[in-house]
Amino acid sequence: MKIYEEKIAPNARRVRMFLAEKGLLDKVEFEQVDLKAGDNISAGFRQKNPIAKIPVLEMDDGSFLSESIAICRYFEVKYPKHPLMGTSPEQQAIIEMWQRRCEIYFMNIVGMGFQHTSGYFSDRMKPVKEWGEVCVKSIPKFFQLLDAHLAESKYIAGDEFSVADITAYVTMDFAKVIRTRPSEDLVNLKRWYDLVSTRESARV
Numbered sequence: 001m002k003i004y005e006e007k008i009a010p011n012a013r014r015v016r017m018f019l020a021e022k023g024l025l026d027k028v029e030f031e032q033v034d035l036k037a038g039d040n041i042s043a044g045f046r047q048k049n050p051i052a053k054i055p056v057l058e059m060d061d062g063s064f065l066s067e068s069i070a071i072c073r074y075f076e077v078k079y080p081k082h083p084l085m086g087t088s089p090e091q092q093a094i095i096e097m098w099q100r101r102c103e104i105y106f107m108n109i110v111g112m113g114f115q116h117t118s119g120y121f122s123d124r125m126k127p128v129k130e131w132g133e134v135c136v137k138s139i140p141k142f143f144q145l146l147d148a149h150l151a152e153s154k155y156i157a158g159d160e161f162s163v164a165d166i167t168a169y170v171t172m173d174f175a176k177v178i179r180t181r182p183s184e185d186l187v188n189l190k191r192w193y194d195l196v197s198t199r200e201s202a203r204v
């Protein structure tokens with residue numbers, strides 16, 4: 001199996017982190033795609049993913065799977081050891097809830113903030129600076145929400161580390177690119193961030 005990715009891209013990182021947690025990194029080979037150069041918007045790459053984004057997993061039968069969480073789900077079901085998406089119905093639902101919260105209201109907003117304020121992809125989209133700034137300004141509100149939640153919860157979705165932590169952690173790091181970090185007084189968020197940073201998967 002092969003994953004098309006770009007090492008610095010947050011969505012690629014969350015899949016790598018997921019595989020590292022499950023001890024599956026050696027099951028796949030990685031091929032780098034140069035996003036800035038537009039490799040992902042070529043006609044050839046669109047055959048792999050019509051949405052023209054990475055990561056993309058190429059299966060052994062030559063078919064392609066994209067969307068980070070769909071790729072994670074595939075590995076979770078195929079290799080259930082070290083579950084990261086929950087086992088009981090309740091745990092699965094709670095993890096899904098937090099993973100979606102972190103993706104929709106945090107990762108996507110940081111992504112919009114980056115794309116619309118930096119103009120990094122201005123060859124393929126029209127950056128709207130004001131929209132980017134609105135997104136960047138809204139990020140601290142999500143930091144506060146996470147901080148309040150983490151006062152009661154060891155990890156994002158309960159006592160166990162999960163895919164929701166991966167999405168949130170990768171996004172916290174990516175937010176630094178747009179110079180957005182949680183304020184020092186958010187001690188619960190800091191406690192959680194430092195805890196996740198000790199994991200080996202945080203370094204892949």
Ligand SMILES: N[C@@H](CCC(=O)N[C@@H](CS)C(=O)NCC(=O)O)C(=O)O
Binds near residue numbers: 041067
């Ligand atoms: N919802 C998708 C998002 C994928 C995505 O936005 N990937 C970014 C890199 S983090 C990308 O390929 N950007 C290139 C572009 O927009 O041209 C997923 O979960 O995989």
